Amino acid sequence: MRRTGVARFAAAICVVAGLGACAVQPKPKPGEIRINLNPYPSTYQPYGSVPTLIRGATILDGEGGRIDNGSVLLVDGKVSAVGGADLGAPEGATVIDAGGKYVTPGIIDVHSHLGDYPSPGVQSHSDGNEATSPARPEVWAEHSVWPQDPGFSRALANGGVTALQILPGSANLFGGRSVTLKNVPARTMQGMKFPGAPYGLKMACGENPKRVYGSKNQMPATRMGNIAYVRQTWAKAKEYDRKWTKYEKAGGDIPAQDLAMDTLRGVLHGEILIHNHCYRADEMAIMIDVAKEFGYKIASFQHGVEAYKIADLLKENGICGALWADWYGFKLESYDGINENLAYVHNAGACAIVHSDDANGIQRLNQEAAKAIAAGKRAGIIISEEVAWTWLSGNPAKSLGVFEQTGSLKAGKMADVVLWNGNPFSAYTRPDKVWIDGALLYDSHNPKLRPVSDFELGQPGEGDVK
């Protein structure tokens, strides 16, 4: 049984601030001390919106639905209604005639390093991977996010990206916690943080951990070393979990807090989602068994270049594959990349996601999906545009645990919406307008609605179309 957030927060101040600050407060009862689960809370507030009716558009709703000549009504930052040509607008609403255009939920990229590896990509900015130990579950990607990364604005204006997960790098077996952000410019990371989104934990298997630590003559130097280290770490986490669970139930001495173990305990309790960087089919199968051995669930495999070889296993275990359309060969574990990966995973009934892992690729995720549809078609797998959009918003939202709030155009959800100036599966199409929580934050026709990061102010090309 968990206590209310306020009580938990008060207790956490005692733990952090030490005895002096606690002296004036009543002594906690046995078992009462709780670790603050949300010490860096979101301060994001949606910007202002006006009731807006977009009509005459082709609507892909992000859950596999399509309406030709459809209408979407946005009111008070939420999707108010989705329907046909007869959908009316409240008085005073802005009405946009979108004939020949498409309306979709905003794209959600589940694999970004924006803010953590920002532009310019110089050493001073290299904050994406605490590659100092094979297991660093104690680091949180949000503490590296530089909100002034110009890449956020490109992802918005060129990519129609309205939310994104920032993951730590993959040099370690446990890379640290991820954070999910709304793609809204802010002065602070907290100002971008997606309210209520669960944390993720980045894990990695394969070449990267064994190369990075093996080259330092440390464990792991091999794939078997990878797995042994991962299992030993989970075994410690189970022990930590037992100690705290016992304390929470029965009181007694307060166990020492361990930030790394806190994160792993959150995973064991199902509160933190595992996003596992893994390329090869055989390694993904092993990671699935590791998860079963220690009693946690994998939300997604990231990259999964060989996911098509075990698409049945992904389906059986309810694991999403967050994939590229056509990357291959840059490492040996990506040597068997094929263009049909997304289509094959989808066709097996598993959850397919188009991801970027790239500050350029995040600007063209819709195009990557288009390439994947085409590759599937040539292999005899017909995937409609409306179904393919689930790869770009619905499935990403599910894998991040925010599908209740966003990821599809359903009444009551956040109005995270893109109006495209044509068919978004065409190379000739770009975002026309982008709303986040109903606020119009990009309009291709209005230079004032084009964000410019502090870094770019006064530089050549400030405020350019980019």
Add this chain to the structure above:
Amino acid sequence: MKRLSLIAAALAATASPLTAQTFAISGGTVVLGDGSEPIQNGMVVIRDGRVVAAGDIRMKLPPGTEVIDATNKWVTPGIVAGFSRLGLAEVDLGASGSDDTETGGSPFSAAIDVTPGVNPKASTIAVSRTDGVTRAVVAPVAAKSIFAGQGAIIDTGDDMEPIVRARAFQFVELGEGGAGIAGGSRTASFAMFRNALREARDLRGRVDTNRQDDVLLTRFDAAALVPVVQGKQLLLVHVERAKDILNVVELRQEFPGLKIALVGVTEGWLVADRLASSGVWVIASALNDLPASFEMLAATQSNVGRMRAAGVNVAIGMLDDNDTRYVRNQRQYAGNLVALGKVPGAAGVSWGDAFAMISSKPAEAVGLGHEFGSLAAGRRGDVVIWDGDPLELDSAPEAVWIDGVRQPLDNHQTKLRDRYRSLERQALPEAYRK
């Protein structure tokens, strides 16, 4: 409009029997690759590995000529990779022995020649061919000197002769990358550049005489730069920052013989007029729009469109880590340049221009526009039949010819695709499905 009855007559007049390489493709949307817009219901005629005629033509073909129906298809020259490391690396990281882009342990720089490193059986070449890439500019990677060495022009044909022109250019880094190699700054890289060209100039004409004691270059490296100083070999220079671009263009005042083309050129739009008047060719990254480094602060996807509008000669290439294997995405990038035409305030290019930037323009940039990159009469018979608009994301080649020879379109990836089309357990393991 071209009605090439003369050529038809010429074709008929040749009494020699038709070879297997003579064929015509009719009924498709024909793209010449010279910057012109697509031609509906056009025709392409290839004989003995060369283009006889193409476009809006009707010719009487000799009896027995194979005629391929391309109704509802698109017919184009093969795609030319404007800048790449194609064929040099099978795997980029952690697979030593498979990557011939690395030269850090070599005592040589300008003398390095990529020719023996190009593996025509590399999977990257087969994958690129499957996607309609038929020729590529292949550059070495700079390691210990700003001079990376000599690059080649290759074709992607399924044979053992990939080199179209060996030692087609010398590649040099004169931006941030070059500064880092030369000692930490641009001042150091330009000093290194000047010294090297002077040593080459001093060496010119001497057969076997002693060189001065204070030379920095090996004799082999200095000799390799002699044709550069003389203007007999193209100097391909990687720069991004606007001022670096001007610095390089101005080097021609000091070394009047230099024949220069630029690669990268992310901030070219800031100095587009001066670039245009210089006449220098640019092989640009198509879509750089991030200030990824301090030499790209003004990056915008409108760079290519603005340079083109100013009259700069522009082609597209793949730089950075997209160079060993992703040249097939050039056509997606070209399509994106067309898309910019619909974005207010952005500078796009026409469809015909965009296609030329991945066919004839890169060929012209390296001085081989008369050989390939377009379907003008006499060009090499590099032809692709596509199932749709080649700049669109859902299109793919159905047939590819290089020098008039029909190419296989299967590769490691297509075989994996077929092997894993079904995951149903069968009588034998997957390894038996070939």
